Amino acid sequence: MRESVEVRPGAPARRALPAHLLHLLATQIELRMLLLIVVVMAVLSRISPYFLTANNLLNVMDQSVIAGMVALGQTLVILIGGIDLSVGSLTGVSAIMLGLAFPKLGVPVAVLICLASGAALGLVNGVIITYGRIAPFVVTLGMMSIGRSMAYVLSGASSIGNIPDSLAALTADSVFGIPLDFLCLIVAYAIAWFFLTFAKGGRTLYAIGSNREAARIAGLSINLWSIAAYVIAGLMSAVAAVFLTSKILSIDPIGGAGEELDSIAAVVIGGASLFGGRGSIIGTLAGVFIMVFIRNGLNLLNVSPYWQGTAIGSIIIAAVLVERLLSSGRGRA
Amino acid sequence: MSLLALADIWKRFGATVALAGAGFTLKAGEVHALVGANGAGKSTLSRVISGQLQPDQGSIVLDGRAVRFAGAREAIRAGIAMVTQETSLAPDLSVLENIMLPRLGMPGRLDWGAMRHEARRLITQLGAEAGIAIGMRVRDLAVGQRQIVEILKALALDSRIIIFDEPSAPLSPHETERLFDIIRNLAATGHGLVFVSHRLEEIFALSDRVTVLREGRVAADGVPTRDLTQGELIRLMVGRELSDIYARAEKRASTSMGPPVLRVSHLSAPPRVRDVSFTVHAGEILGLAGLVGAGRSETLETIFGLRPARSGTIELDGKPFAHVSPRQAIRAGIGLIPEDRRTQGAVPDFSVRENLMLAHLGAHRGAGLAYRLRDAAVRRLLALLGLPEQRLLDANLLTFSGGMQQKVILARWLILSPRLLLLDEPTRGVDIATRSSIYALLRRIAADGVACVVVSSDFEEVIGLADRIVVLSDGVDVTNIPAALVDIEKLGMFAAPRSSAERTHTVLEGLAARHGGMAFWIGIEGGRVFCFDRVGTASAADPGFSGGGFPEIAATRIPEALARRAAGFVTEPGSGLATLLVPVRGRGGHDLGMVGLTLAGPEGAPDGAALARAIAADLETEAAREAA
Numbered sequence: 001m002r003e004s005v006e007v008r009p010g011a012p013a014r015r016a017l018p019a020h021l022l023h024l025l026a027t028q029i030e031l032r033m034l035l036l037i038v039v040v041m042a043v044l045s046r047i048s049p050y051f052l053t054a055n056n057l058l059n060v061m062d063q064s065v066i067a068g069m070v071a072l073g074q075t076l077v078i079l080i081g082g083i084d085l086s087v088g089s090l091t092g093v094s095a096i097m098l099g100l101a102f103p104k105l106g107v108p109v110a111v112l113i114c115l116a117s118g119a120a121l122g123l124v125n126g127v128i129i130t131y132g133r134i135a136p137f138v139v140t141l142g143m144m145s146i147g148r149s150m151a152y153v154l155s156g157a158s159s160i161g162n163i164p165d166s167l168a169a170l171t172a173d174s175v176f177g178i179p180l181d182f183l184c185l186i187v188a189y190a191i192a193w194f195f196l197t198f199a200k201g202g203r204t205l206y207a208i209g210s211n212r213e214a215a216r217i218a219g220l221s222i223n224l225w226s227i228a229a230y231v232i233a234g235l236m237s238a239v240a241a242v243f244l245t246s247k248i249l250s251i252d253p254i255g256g257a258g259e260e261l262d263s264i265a266a267v268v269i270g271g272a273s274l275f276g277g278r279g280s281i282i283g284t285l286a287g288v289f290i291m292v293f294i295r296n297g298l299n300l301l302n303v304s305p306y307w308q309g310t311a312i313g314s315i316i317i318a319a320v321l322v323e324r325l326l327s328s329g330r331g332r333a
Numbered sequence: 334m335s336l337l338a339l340a341d342i343w344k345r346f347g348a349t350v351a352l353a354g355a356g357f358t359l360k361a362g363e364v365h366a367l368v369g370a371n372g373a374g375k376s377t378l379s380r381v382i383s384g385q386l387q388p389d390q391g392s393i394v395l396d397g398r399a400v401r402f403a404g405a406r407e408a409i410r411a412g413i414a415m416v417t418q419e420t421s422l423a424p425d426l427s428v429l430e431n432i433m434l435p436r437l438g439m440p441g442r443l444d445w446g447a448m449r450h451e452a453r454r455l456i457t458q459l460g461a462e463a464g465i466a467i468g469m470r471v472r473d474l475a476v477g478q479r480q481i482v483e484i485l486k487a488l489a490l491d492s493r494i495i496i497f498d499e500p501s502a503p504l505s506p507h508e509t510e511r512l513f514d515i516i517r518n519l520a521a522t523g524h525g526l527v528f529v530s531h532r533l534e535e536i537f538a539l540s541d542r543v544t545v546l547r548e549g550r551v552a553a554d555g556v557p558t559r560d561l562t563q564g565e566l567i568r569l570m571v572g573r574e575l576s577d578i579y580a581r582a583e584k585r586a587s588t589s590m591g592p593p594v595l596r597v598s599h600l601s602a603p604p605r606v607r608d609v610s611f612t613v614h615a616g617e618i619l620g621l622a623g624l625v626g627a628g629r630s631e632t633l634e635t636i637f638g639l640r641p642a643r644s645g646t647i648e649l650d651g652k653p654f655a656h657v658s659p660r661q662a663i664r665a666g667i668g669l670i671p672e673d674r675r676t677q678g679a680v681p682d683f684s685v686r687e688n689l690m691l692a693h694l695g696a697h698r699g700a701g702l703a704y705r706l707r708d709a710a711v712r713r714l715l716a717l718l719g720l721p722e723q724r725l726l727d728a729n730l731l732t733f734s735g736g737m738q739q740k741v742i743l744a745r746w747l748i749l750s751p752r753l754l755l756l757d758e759p760t761r762g763v764d765i766a767t768r769s770s771i772y773a774l775l776r777r778i779a780a781d782g783v784a785c786v787v788v789s790s791d792f793e794e795v796i797g798l799a800d801r802i803v804v805l806s807d808g809v810d811v812t813n814i815p816a817a818l819v820d821i822e823k824l825g826m827f828a829a830p831r832s833s834a835e836r837t838h839t840v841l842e843g844l845a846a847r848h849g850g851m852a853f854w855i856g857i858e859g860g861r862v863f864c865f866d867r868v869g870t871a872s873a874a875d876p877g878f879s880g881g882g883f884p885e886i887a888a889t890r891i892p893e894a895l896a897r898r899a900a901g902f903v904t905e906p907g908s909g910l911a912t913l914l915v916p917v918r919g920r921g922g923h924d925l926g927m928v929g930l931t932l933a934g935p936e937g938a939p940d941g942a943a944l945a946r947a948i949a950a951d952l953e954t955e956a957a958r959e960a961a
Contacts, residue, residue: 199700207691210682217639217671217678218745219660219695277682 026326029271029279033286040290044297051300060289060296061182062171066091066240066247067262068185068288072192073122073236074263075284076229079196081209081276082136084230086125087263089147090237091256094118095244096151099160099251107166115238121147122234126227144260151253160251170246181243188239192281201225209276265312266291269319290315335394336361336525337382337413337494342391344377344549349734351377352388353549359494359525364516366528366540366558370570370768374549375529379496382527383415384408409435414487415496422479422486424472428452431471432485455488458522459515476626477508484515495519496527501535504624507829507836513539531570531791533563534821545569590800591615593651594753594784597636600645605631607808609645613753613784618775620799620816621788623828628808629788630672633755637669638662649753663696668746670739672757672788678742679730685741686711686726692745707748714744719770736767743771747778754778757788772798792821792828804828804881811865812881819863819883823856826865826926827881837917838866840928840951845869848939850932851876854917857927861885862895865926873933874910891931898927901941911935915948928952 025032045052070087077084097117101110121143129139173180196202204225207215216222237256245251270287272279291312298308337359344352352374359365369375380386382393384402393400395411402408405415422431430437432455433448452467465478474482480500487495497516501509516539520526528540536543537558543566545553552569553561593612600609605628613619621629634640636647638659647654649665659669671677680688689711690704697703715722718740730738739759746754759775760768775798779785789795795802799816804827812827837854844852851869853876855862862885864878877890886895894903894912902911911932917925928948932938 198702200694200697200702201700203687203694203702206682207680207694211676211678211680213671213677214680214691215695217637217659217669218691219658219663220691221660277680 030282030286033270033283033290037286037289037293040293040297044293044300048297048300051297056296056300058179060292061179062247063296064288064292065171065179065181065185065243067259067266067292068285069188069236069240069243070256070259071263071266071284071288072188072281073229073233074260075192075267075270075272075279075281076205077136077233078264078267078272078274079205079209079276079279080226080229081212081274082129082226082229083140083264083274084122084125084233085137085140085260086121086143086147087233087237088256088259088261089144089151090118090121090234091241091244091259092151092253093121093147093154094238095241095251095255096155096160096253098241098245100154102164102167103162107164111167111242114241115235118238118241119231119235122231122237123227125234126230129230130223130226148253148257151255155251155253157253159253161249163245163249163251167242167246168249171243172246181246184243188236189281189285196281201228205229206277209273210278262291265316268316271319271323273323287319335359336396338392338394339378339382340392340394342378342381342388342393344374344381344386344388350549352381354391354551355546355549356551356554357382357527357544358555359527361493361523361525362520363541364520364526364528364539365555366530366536366543367546368529368531368536368543368566368570369546369552370531373546373570375546376498377549378546379415379498379527379529382408382494383413383496384411385415409490409492412491412493413496414490414492414494415498416480416483416487416500417498422471422482424470426471427467428465428469428471428474428482428485429467431482432467432489434486435490451489452485455485459485459488459518475508477504477512480504480512481515484519493523494525494527496529498529499531500528501530501532509535531793532821533566533793536566537561537563547571590617591782591784594649595636595786596646596648596651597632598646598648600632600635600647601643601808602631602635602640603643605808606635606642609805609808609810611803611810611813613786615752615782615784616779617801618779618785618787618799620795620802621786621805622792622795622802622824623805625790627805627828629805630757631808632805633669633757633786633788636662637667637755639669660695663692663749666749666752668692668749668751668754670742670746670754670756670759672761674735674738674742674762679738681729681731683730684727685730685733688730688741689726689745689748692749696749710748710750711744714747718744718774720744734767735762736771739763739771740767743774751783753784753786755786755788758790759787760789760791760794792824796821796824810881812883814883818859818861820858822924823858823863826856827863829865836952837928838868840948841866841868843951844928844930844948845871848930848932850874850930852928852930853878853880854928855926857886857895857898860887862889863926871933874931876910876912876929876931894929894931900945902932902935902938904935909934911938913938913941913944915945917952 025035050056070091074084074087094114094117098110098114101113125140125143128134129136171179171181175183196205204215204220204222207220208222208226212222240259241256244255266287267279267284268274269290270279270283272283294311294315295308298311335358340356342352342355355374355378357367357378367375367379377386381388384405384407400411402411423434429449429452432452436448437443449467456465459481465474465481471479471482484495500512504512516526516528530536540558542555543553543558543561544551544555545566547570591614594615595613598610601607605626607628609628609632611619621632623629631640635642638657638661654665680691690707693707694702712722720737720740730741743759760771763771775785787795787799796816796819801813802816802819802824803813804811804824806828841852841854845868849871851867851871851874853867854865856865861883862878864880864882867880875890877888878884886892889895890908891905891910891912893905894914897903898914902913904911911934912929914927914929916927
């Protein structure tokens, strides 16, 4: 690590190739994630010949969409040093909104209402956290309870069926053999990556998480973007609700339960710091894939589902340990 | 025999060498000053002594036995304690609990009765009854009192060596004096005291010996203080004349100053800023001096829109400027270099390039980044600041020294070509070489027509750097004086908080009430009067100066009295004003100026000699009452 402190003007410092690769691995989280995915895939394909079949890969893509959409919003919130425990409940309540709206207003309007309700509840989170100066954990914990309760109240605690074909098509159709919903996920992540890398708002999110006070003094709109992160998290929960409905062709008030913890896990496995300022959207996507792979692999191996929690939990802790070891050499412990 | 001896101590932090073979010896019963410019390594060395840092190499000998402390706890057990500026007290616990805090962590039942008894004994031993009751919550104590609690905490641990790290920085002159009395008492009872400071006058007033550090090495090893002059000490500290550092030669004559850029009138932003007025011109460096807590940082933050103003006006280029956010301030051409680089300046997860671009991002109106727009400015600035380009831009800011980081934060604002730059402690934690280049840079920026307001706790720095100085005290501007006219002592007296200069103020009020006329507290130097305080309403007895004023003696209404400084009343030949002047001495015997009384005429003037004695007695009584 000492090497990286050296400053040489002009050409980048030359290193032996292995050292250079190690350096890249230590500094580029995306690369590290890619390597991890390759390792996981290699191991799984060795254990189960079924793993690398087209059918199973389609299955994996399918399973990653909902978790991926929620984790995208969670990433933005964690980047600013916050946390959103309400995303699962918001998926539940906005799915119910969708289910109540489509019989009378038609699918397009119902989807808009669904998305708007997710975003609106996210806005409530953001405003209370930012202007009320209450810990995000507390506010979103409250919203988690409220959202789930609203889902039961609005639905009368019963499922809604008869989902129209136009909604079902979202997950049933595919383009060039790739499921439409998976393409939507990739597009969403591409937009998020572009935003976080090249837009003022994206850099502002990083600056807020890294040093809020410095960002404020530099004139960045920290309140606006702090709230925006929660609004987007709410919106993405509602997007997940639409895909969830399309996939299981039924709307249940319990829908989305557990997504809050899965999404946080994906973000953390993807290398983000829960203190904010550090993380990457590509890392999160990789984190989502890794979690889906592990679940899928354990299913293929006929491992009892009760063991899955242990596997996922171990991976979360191991990922954070690795990040801690890597970052301790970079000044910020 | 020496109580403590350190030899050949080395300590590196990453690429920077903080200590390069430093040494230090301490005898029982002495006050040993450890001095050096910012970044010379004195804090590092004192943290090595107190066990907070482990040296890479070197020996520490305590009572003739080699020791190695694994942590502060071991040093404390060995009898070494440190009293810091940023106190390590628990504000919500009582004085007693804080003094006995180390014992709360020990096993067994606590004997509160015995602890109470012990604490009272220590307070008496220290002669620090001064308003400290053991049941008070530390939160409710003044800064000076908190330091006394820290000292008590050290004594409760039977510490024989106590290190004071810049203890007087947040204190008023009176509080400082009381602290010095306590330090002298401790030395007299056989303790070894290490006194870390860069205030020359304090070093000469208090210490027996001086060790000077420069760039991590010993420049003077335990020299008796009385063998040194101030000039010699400065040369030892900086290795050259002080005036070089401040680039005084480039200082502009005030006549060539530009139009006013910022005019602040009666600004108030409670609780710290109460009534502040000043003007800064283009091309001028204005120093904002005062003690910690006087409202200097808060004044800057209010101008910059970080805190709301309650009343008063801010004008920028003659137009009212009522903004609500830092962004509007930035777009109006104002920049703020905040006080604490770590918590308010540096963005640790950003590269140097993005740190440089942070204020640009705040000022930029589009949705993109537009970093390219500033490429030329970045190259120009990096060259000006002597920073290497290329590799530096992609590196992490935190891998560089404090001085380098500060330059980057400064450059962050210069990229925007501001017209007004507000700098809060711009050289804190910056090594001497970088300090001097920052001063040169500020001079250069000012020469280009930028108005600068510099807040600094270092009076020496303010005087060296600024063209003009506004002193704040308790949130009020008390004087506005050209830097060339003032010295460190005068600034200190102007800066004394009204609350702690109260003892003098009470005496003045008594004088004015009993005798009519006007009573004042002044300093006289170089043919000028510096008026720190004035009381009285009888305009016929106006001495020709008021609080914060600094006229030449000839321009006052009592030149005769001021020139002669005789023992009794002096009557002015022309006006017939009768003036009595009484010198004020601190308990350490040092000069605290003069208290005076001017009457409209010599008729009915009381006996001068008797009144002088009464005034001196009054000052003593007030001091005693304050102590009680």
